Amino acid sequence: MLMFCPTCANVLVVEEGSNCYRFACNTCPYVQNVTRKISNKKYPKLKEVDDVLGGTAAWENVDSTEVTCPKCEHNRAYFMQIQTRSADEPMTTFYKCCSADCGHRWRE
Structure with missing residues (x-):
């Protein structure tokens, strides 16, 4: 899951801070500490398969x-x-x- 900077809209990177992980922006000084596990799963919708033999x-x-x-x-x-x-x-x-x-x- 990608997180984006609310200030400049660039992708946030995960870096190890003091005693915790945090999201940080490479272009501006925005930093957000990670306080809980963040996960998101999306499963793609599969196409229906046609029978090759009709x-x-x-x-x-x-x-x-x-x-x-x-x-x-x-x-x-x-x-x-x-x-x-x-x-x-x-x-x-x-x-x-x-x-x-x-x-x-x-x-x-």
């Missing part, structure tokens, strides 16, 4: 293939391919288990 709507019209789910070992999964890296690298395949109880997602 959320649940992205999985509505996709095909399924025979692949084993690593979580429940079901033998079918929905899949979609997205170019996540540069054009000279292969597309990334995303899978979602077809089992209604599982719904596990993974990529290859």
Whole structure:
């Protein structure tokens, strides 16, 4: 937390005085003793993160293939391919288990 000088509006620095700490201004003779702990916390508001794959709507019209789910070992999964890296690298395949109880997602 920054403290400002009430006389000249410059930032006050903390210096050690006689038996205590104090705020002092480097440009004028203003000095204020610190008599209690001063703290102030501000947490920034985080942005909402968008689902990169388009959320649940992205999985509505996709095909399924025979692949084993690593979580429940079901033998079918929905899949979609997205170019996540540069054009000279292969597309990334995303899978979602077809089992209604599982719904596990993974990529290859």
